[in-house]
Amino acid sequence: MTSLAVGVVLCLTGWITLYTLLCSTSGSHGSEWNCRLVTLLHGILAVCITAYIGYVDGPWPFTHPGTKNTPLQITAMVISLGYFIFDMGWCVYFRTEGPVMLIHHTMSILGILLTLSLGESGIESCAVIFASEITNPLLQARWFLRQLGRYESLTGEAVDVLFVVLFVFMRIVVGGRMLYCELISPWPRFIIKCEGVAMYVLSWVFMVDIGRFAYRKSQSKYRRWRNQHRSAAANGHDGKQTERLPYHDE
Numbered sequence: 001m002t003s004l005a006v007g008v009v010l011c012l013t014g015w016i017t018l019y020t021l022l023c024s025t026s027g028s029h030g031s032e033w034n035c036r037l038v039t040l041l042h043g044i045l046a047v048c049i050t051a052y053i054g055y056v057d058g059p060w061p062f063t064h065p066g067t068k069n070t071p072l073q074i075t076a077m078v079i080s081l082g083y084f085i086f087d088m089g090w091c092v093y094f095r096t097e098g099p100v101m102l103i104h105h106t107m108s109i110l111g112i113l114l115t116l117s118l119g120e121s122g123i124e125s126c127a128v129i130f131a132s133e134i135t136n137p138l139l140q141a142r143w144f145l146r147q148l149g150r151y152e153s154l155t156g157e158a159v160d161v162l163f164v165v166l167f168v169f170m171r172i173v174v175g176g177r178m179l180y181c182e183l184i185s186p187w188p189r190f191i192i193k194c195e196g197v198a199m200y201v202l203s204w205v206f207m208v209d210i211g212r213f214a215y216r217k218s219q220s221k222y223r224r225w226r227n228q229h230r231s232a233a234a235n236g237h238d239g240k241q242t243e244r245l246p247y248h249d250e
Contacts, residue, residue, distance in 0.1 A: 040136070078116070111199065
């Protein structure tokens with residue numbers, strides 16, 4: 001446990017150092033810009049490591065939940081734990097996030113700590129990290145596009161669509177299947193199963209918010225299209241009247 005604590009402290013120090021360097025070299029962008037760069041880097045790193053764990057190093061989380069933690073699984077969890085502690089502290093200090101996101105970070109921290117302390121179910125934790133972080137680059141890209149004034153574009157539309165589709169597939173569909181395998185398996189401990197249920201419920205809370213966003217955006221696009229269609233029809237009608245005026249004068 002001492003080595004794990006040292007590892008977490010080192011990773012936390014590394015994320016804080018990276019953030020500090022970004023602030024010192026690109027301070028004109030502001031604190032949130034630099035924090036989101038750190039978040040983007042962690043998302044890419046976490047997805048790459050956990051994808052290798054799930055698809056190459058093994059075991060397969062759907063068939064072998066509750067197995068002993070491997071060194072690579074521990075490394076992935078320690079890196080993410082250091083990041084979540086950093087980001088939780090940043091969000092609390094700058095008061096940028098609501099209660100749902102703070103609950104998500106708290107549950108993530110507690111879940112990883114629980115898995116590390118028990119020494120098992122690391123593959124499930126890595127699967128959750130993978131599913132949670134795979135949409136992260138798209139979420140950050142959306143924010144950066146807004147800051148650069150390029151969100152209202154085809155790129156912004158593509159990012160939104162990909163984010164919603166990927167979130168639904170990974171968090172709800174694949175996450176639901178993962179939870180089912182976790183619950184019916186005799187190997188994971190009861191407290192790990194409870195953590196899995198809590199994380200899946202939280203995914204549905206996010207899903208409701210995303211559904212509302214998608215509905216509002218689709219309604220806004222429909223109203224915009226309808227107004228443009230009416231405007232085009234009105235202009236076309238005026239144009240025909242204008243074309244008839246000379247003949248009428250004659």
